[in-house]
Amino acid sequence: MFPTDSTNKLSFNRKISDGDLVIVYEKHDNMKAVKVCEKSILENRFGVFKHSDWIGKPYGCKVTSHKGGFVYLLAPTPELWTLVLSHRTQILYIADISFVIMYLELVPGCVVLESGTGSGSLTTSLARAVAPTGHVYTFDFHEPRAVAAREDFEKTGVCSLVTVGVRDIQGEGFPKDLIGVADAVFLDLPQPWLAIPSAGEMLKPDGVLCSFSPCIEQVQRSSETLASKFTDIRTFEVLLRTYEVREVKMDQCQTEEATPGSHRSCKRKLRASEASLWQQDNSGSPIVMARPISEAKGHTGYLTFARLKCVE
Structure with missing residues (x-):
């Protein structure tokens, strides 16, 4: 997502280097993430491509194989990463992600808490939204999943913007050292109403919470819990037609x-x-x-937003 230099700091050098992650674009429905290694090759139906030929070229360039086939080498943006990442859990896609970032009012410098991490699809977009001075604290109760997500964030260059924790937020709540520091909280949990009281403690005055739930019964129970300390409670369903x-x-x-x-x-x-x-x-x-296109994607989930009441 963000190229990094040798000190792991954000860099905006758009040239491909040895060790970088690139998205190899064959066609709109066939892309893959590849880590560049000078001695490696990529072999597909378009031919054989030497990684050494990619080094020094700009992201977005077209490269050809020995037999004349070609692919494009794209930067691993959050949008493309969402399409190629390994699905350890069901993920959020672009329509929901963009809606979440807008309604959470995220800008550079914001602090966001997320539970659970899952495959990290949303996390990478949150990181870009708050970069370069903000931070995302994301939690998952499943340790192997958290470890895999942390490795992905290192690949995509957002590890300096994301802290991954192993924690059961439904049962334990968010860590106490984060009380009052969050501009926004995102919940993707089976029983989000159990985590809402803790999320309210983490938010700054006028902070915004979002809960993603696939079932309307979850929305109803969450809304009942939100009503005590939150206002401006609204639920949306985002349907995309291409x-x-x-x-x-x-x-x-x-x-x-x-x-x-x-x-x-x-x-x-x-x-x-x-x-x-x-x-x-x-x-x-x-x-x-x-x-x-007849195969339009239907229901993914409901997005419930609420704003923390200001205590006078």
């Missing part, structure tokens, strides 16, 4: 629809209801069209 944009010849597509077994670029059939959305160019010249 559109496909491409250039086609309408008459060509319609002709190919009538040809059984056609596998050309317009092989996806336009249903009559979809075709009516587009203005046909009778000349058959290419036009740009957009339509929703």
Whole structure:
């Protein structure tokens, strides 16, 4: 996410170095995280790529193999890291993450508490939001998972911004030495209402809490607990719909629809209801069209936000 120098401090040198983590982009649904090692190679369907050829090149560059295939070498941003990380638990994705960061009102210098860490998808985005002077304290009750997350944060270069702890927040609450230091608290727990009293102690006056829950029953019980010390309690469900944009010849597509077994670029059939959305160019010249992708992601969870009441 953030390239680091030899002292593990944040660096904004955009050149790839030996030991850096890069995201190898083959196509939009096929990417992988690779640690650069001068003597290593990457072998895939596009050919063989020597890591030594990557060193010194800028992030975002296109590199070719010995047989002419190519890939792109991208910087491990939080958005890309979310798409390639190892799933130790169910993770939050971009739509929920961006909403959380906005409603927690995070800016550089903020202190955030998180439980649980899980696969670290949200944690990396929280770290970037509060960098370079803020900090994220994240906790998970499962020690092997916490250890794996800490290793990932070292890979992505945010270890100086993130402290990983092993702790059962539902049963023990947050550490007492963090009382009153947090600008925001994020909970991703089976029983968040058990951790809400402790989270309230950690927050600064007017601090914001967010709880992520997949079931509405969890939201209802959490909201009941929040009502005693929090105000402005609101719950959201973020649903994302993606559109496909491409250039086609309408008459060509319609002709190919009538040809059984056609596998050309317009092989996806336009249903009559979809075709009516587009203005046909009778000349058959290419036009740009957009339509929703049918496999839209549905419910992921509910996001409940609340603001700590100020005590006069």
